[in-house]
Each structure stands twice: as C-alpha cells, then as structure tokens.
Amino acid sequence: MHRADAPAVAQMAHAIKGSAANLGAQMMVQICAGIETRAEAADLDTAPARVEALQREFTRACDALTAKLTVV
Numbered sequence: 001m002h003r004a005d006a007p008a009v010a011q012m013a014h015a016i017k018g019s020a021a022n023l024g025a026q027m028m029v030q031i032c033a034g035i036e037t038r039a040e041a042a043d044l045d046t047a048p049a050r051v052e053a054l055q056r057e058f059t060r061a062c063d064a065l066t067a068k069l070t071v072v
Contacts, residue, residue: 001044009047010039016054025061028054 001009017032031054038046 001047003042006039006042010036027057
C-alpha cells in the first residue's frame with residue numbers, strides 16, 4: 001500500500017467497521033478502527049498485518065454466524 005492510498009483505506013475500513021458493528025462482530029470493529037485511525041494519519045506501515053488480522057477475524061465471524069443460523 002502506498003501513502004496516497006490512505007484516504008481510500010480509511011474510507012473502506014470505516015465502511016467495514018459499520019457493517020461489522022451491525023452484525024455484532026466486535027473484534028472486526030476494533031481491527032477496522034485501528035486501520036482507519038492509522039490510515040487517517042497516512043500511516044500504512046502496519047496496514048498489511050492489520051488487513052491479514054481482519055481477514056482471519058472475518059472468517060471466524062462468518063463461521064460463528066453460520067453456526068448460529070444452522071441452529072435455528
């Protein structure tokens with residue numbers, strides 16, 4: 001990621017954060033908040049690692065939601 005990408009990264013993180021909050025995926029909210037805050041400061045040094053953590057948490061959240069839906 002390049003520094004010029006920071007505004008777009010912040011915007012995407014903000015959007016995902018809102019969606020995650022609507023689903024109750026609080027860990028995703030926290031990760032996105034960190035990405036958003038750093039991107040707003042044009043600091044993308046840790047973005048790749050944070051995005052990887054977000055991907056892992058997304059998978060975990062999907063599995064948890066699927067498990068809840070199959071119980072119904």
